[in-house]
Amino acid sequence: MSIGIFDSGIGGLTVFKEISREFPQADIYYLGDTARVPYGNKSKETVIRYSIEAANYLRSFGIDALIIACNTASSYALDTLKESLDIPVIGVVEPGVETALRYTENKKVGVIGTSATIRSNSYRFLLEKENIEVFQKACPLFVPLVEEGIVDGEIAELIIKEYLEELVKKGIDTLILGCTHYPLLKKTIEKIYPHLKIVDSSQAITDFLHRENLYFEGTGKRKIYITDESENFERFKNILVGDNIPLEKIELSKLCTL
Amino acid sequence: MSIGIFDSGIGGLTVFKEISREFPQADIYYLGDTARVPYGNKSKETVIRYSIEAANYLRSFGIDALIIACNTASSYALDTLKESLDIPVIGVVEPGVETALRYTENKKVGVIGTSATIRSNSYRFLLEKENIEVFQKACPLFVPLVEEGIVDGEIAELIIKEYLEELVKKGIDTLILGCTHYPLLKKTIEKIYPHLKIVDSSQAITDFLHRENLYFEGTGKRKIYITDESENFERFKNILVGDNIPLEKIELSKLCTL
Numbered sequence: 471m472s473i474g475i476f477d478s479g480i481g482g483l484t485v486f487k488e489i490s491r492e493f494p495q496a497d498i499y500y501l502g503d504t505a506r507v508p509y510g511n512k513s514k515e516t517v518i519r520y521s522i523e524a525a526n527y528l529r530s531f532g533i534d535a536l537i538i539a540c541n542t543a544s545s546y547a548l549d550t551l552k553e554s555l556d557i558p559v560i561g562v563v564e565p566g567v568e569t570a571l572r573y574t575e576n577k578k579v580g581v582i583g584t585s586a587t588i589r590s591n592s593y594r595f596l597l598e599k600e601n602i603e604v605f606q607k608a609c610p611l612f613v614p615l616v617e618e619g620i621v622d623g624e625i626a627e628l629i630i631k632e633y634l635e636e637l638v639k640k641g642i643d644t645l646i647l648g649c650t651h652y653p654l655l656k657k658t659i660e661k662i663y664p665h666l667k668i669v670d671s672s673q674a675i676t677d678f679l680h681r682e683n684l685y686f687e688g689t690g691k692r693k694i695y696i697t698d699e700s701e702n703f704e705r706f707k708n709i710l711v712g713d714n715i716p717l718e719k720i721e722l723s724k725l726c727t728l
Numbered sequence: 729m730s731i732g733i734f735d736s737g738i739g740g741l742t743v744f745k746e747i748s749r750e751f752p753q754a755d756i757y758y759l760g761d762t763a764r765v766p767y768g769n770k771s772k773e774t775v776i777r778y779s780i781e782a783a784n785y786l787r788s789f790g791i792d793a794l795i796i797a798c799n800t801a802s803s804y805a806l807d808t809l810k811e812s813l814d815i816p817v818i819g820v821v822e823p824g825v826e827t828a829l830r831y832t833e834n835k836k837v838g839v840i841g842t843s844a845t846i847r848s849n850s851y852r853f854l855l856e857k858e859n860i861e862v863f864q865k866a867c868p869l870f871v872p873l874v875e876e877g878i879v880d881g882e883i884a885e886l887i888i889k890e891y892l893e894e895l896v897k898k899g900i901d902t903l904i905l906g907c908t909h910y911p912l913l914k915k916t917i918e919k920i921y922p923h924l925k926i927v928d929s930s931q932a933i934t935d936f937l938h939r940e941n942l943y944f945e946g947t948g949k950r951k952i953y954i955t956d957e958s959e960n961f962e963r964f965k966n967i968l969v970g971d972n973i974p975l976e977k978i979e980l981s982k983l984c985t986l
Contacts (some may be wrong), residue, residue: 505774506764511875513957518764614872617769625886632883699771 472497472687474528475537476521480617480706481650482539485562485725486694487711489537492679498693499531503722505698508541508613510584510649515569517586519548523722525555527695533557537675537685539646545590558684562671565648565678567596573667574602574644577670580637580666581606584613585647593648605640608637609633609649614653617702622658630659640665647671695720729944732786733795734779737765738875744952745968746930747795750937754944756951757789759954761764761980763956766871767800768842768907773932775844779805781980783813785953791815793942794812795933799841799906803848806866820929822838823936824904831925832860832902838895838924839864840907842871842951851906863898865889867907872911875960880916888917896921905929952979 473493474485479502486500500564503509509517521543523538525573537553538544544561552559561632579602581593587606597604609615613630620626637645646669647653653670660668694716697720707717731751733744737760744758748976757864759782761767761861767775779801783794793816796802802819810817828837837860839851846866855862871886878884905925911928918926950973954961957977965975 503771506768511765511958511960512763516956610870610876611869614869618868620869625883625890628886630882698774700769702813719783 471534471688472499472531472691473535473537473686474499474501474503474531474533475539476503476524476528476543477650478502478509478542479504479700479720480703482612482705483710484650484653484670485537485539485671485675488676490692490711492676492684494689495688497532497691498682499528499689501528502638502694502696502703504696504703505722509540510586510610510613512542512586513524514586514590516552517543517546522554525551527630527722528721529555533696535560538562539650539671539675541650541671542586545587545592560675560678562675563592563648564596564651565674566648566669566671567593569669569677570597570644570646571600571602573669574606576641576643577601578603578605578640578642578644580634580640580642580645581648582609582612582633582637582645582652586610587648593646600718605637605642607633607637612649612655613651616654621654624657627631627662630655630662634659634663638666643667644669682728693702693718697722729792729946729947730757730789731795731944732757732759732783732789732791733797734759734761734782735798735857735908736760736803737762737958738961739871740964741968742908742911742928743795743797743928743933744754746934747937748950748969750934751856751944753946753948755946755949756789757786757940758952759786760954760961761951762954762958762961763980764840765834768844768868768871770800770844772844772848775804776808777799778907780812783809783832785978785980787813790885792944793818796820797929797933798884799835799908799929800844803845803850816834818933818936820908820933822854822907824906824927824929825851827927827932827935828855828858828902828904829858831927834899834901835859836861836863836898838892838898839905840870840891840895840903840910841866842866843868845906851973863895863900865895870907870913871909874912879912879928879945884913884916885920886918887964888913892917892921896924901925903926951976955980973979
């Protein structure tokens with residue numbers, strides 16, 4: 471039994487790592503679309519197209535479930551993929567919302583993500599159905615900060631405050647990190663706002679898989695595919711999941727010659 | 729007679745604007761590859777592939793010259809495009825170097841750009857041939873800052889200092905903005921480092937076209953194409969070149985369905 475995980479780039483590796491740990495027997499195939507990262511500044515139509523291409527590729531391994539570890543793709547392409555595929559398709563939004571519902575006491579929840587994720591209102595929609603007051607904020611500088619490795623220090627703290635101060639002033643007690651890059655800023659966010667309960671997609675999704683009683687038996691195979699070579703990706707992968715899983719470059723869209 | 733200009737996204741519009749002003753009679757076709765922006769974090773192979781697709785598209789309008797208004801694409805794909813196309817292909821690197829050579833007095837020049845541009849050493853190579861001492865620095869946060877509209881204020885100044893302080897300490901008297909996004913940070917850079925002479929691609933390239941005696945007579949047609957809808961692009965285009973040139977969305981790579 472095998473799981474496919476896809477993300478626009480690096481961020482979903484936080485999900486890959488958690489799932490690898492929780493389901494050691496599962497065969498896990500990861501695809502990072504590094505040739506077209508980021509998705510967060512693209513239109514809905516384009517995000518859906520890219521997600522379909524990624525799902526098609528992972529489906530060729532005969533996966534039994536597909537996890538969309540990218541919040542932007544989860545927000546825009548989940549319904550399309552669910553309708554088109556005959557295997558469970560799991561995004562990061564629903565698990566994140568379920569965890570936030572367990573965390574919040576005052577029913578005021580903050581949601582941060584890319585411009586596309588926030589514009590989609592995907593978190594807001596599910597949270598408001600549960601009578602939660604939602605405060606959203608797009609944080610487009612967080613992804614480049616993380617990709618740059620600037621996760622603490624003066625610049626990181628200044629930018630975190632610039633984005634989060636208004637949500638904190640609204641009295642939120644829980645903050646959903648609606649982007650798989652953001653867990654790398656978690657410690658610095660906690661240092662500035664120690665009273666916040668923080669929801670991290672990677673943990674939320676493994677909790678969700680357990681609750682849904684999804685089990686994955688296999689040979690423990692691990693494969694990581696990317697669509698473009700990237701030093702950042704390789705460095706980050708080695709830190710997060712070690713260097714014993716090699717990267718393999720594949721192509722999702724047709725080549726064009728002059 | 730017509731000119732094609734291409735860039736990964738928004739930045740090249742600074743070049744479009746300058747060329748439009750200097751060559752009012754020329755027919756000018758602009759292509760921004762907003763579906764795959766940014767190029768600066770992609771590999772050489774991928775940047776070449778995307779540049780070929782863009783050049784192919786613009787060539788269909790029968791252009792008489794192609795300007796690569798993206799520093800990353802100029803650094804990686806210029807030679808390939810020059811060899812393959814039978815029209816003049818002009819990148820931003822050579823014009824920028826020529827302007828810097830006229831500006832510098834102490835022969836110490838700083839070059840800033842995306843990770844890919846800096847890694848390519850395209851500016852360094854040409855400058856060192858002229859016995860210039862070159863100090864380079866990749867500034868990957870500048871593009872998202874500009875795309876976010878954060879071009880002045882505390883955060884912008886802090887990040888500018890973080891990147892530029894070491895170059896200034898080396899004693900540079902001239903700084904090449906090796907990315908078409910960066911001219912939008914020019915005023916803030918000048919405020920912090922008023923003694924620096926700053927080379928801006930858009931001005932450098934029009935100076936270069938004049939020096940090369942390239943003239944473009946036509947009907948003054950202006951067309952702007954993008955590969956993905958983008959609010960940022962539209963806002964920026966309206967500020968920079970007005971709202972009387974409509975945006976048209978086109979597709980460079982094949983669609984894939986489930």
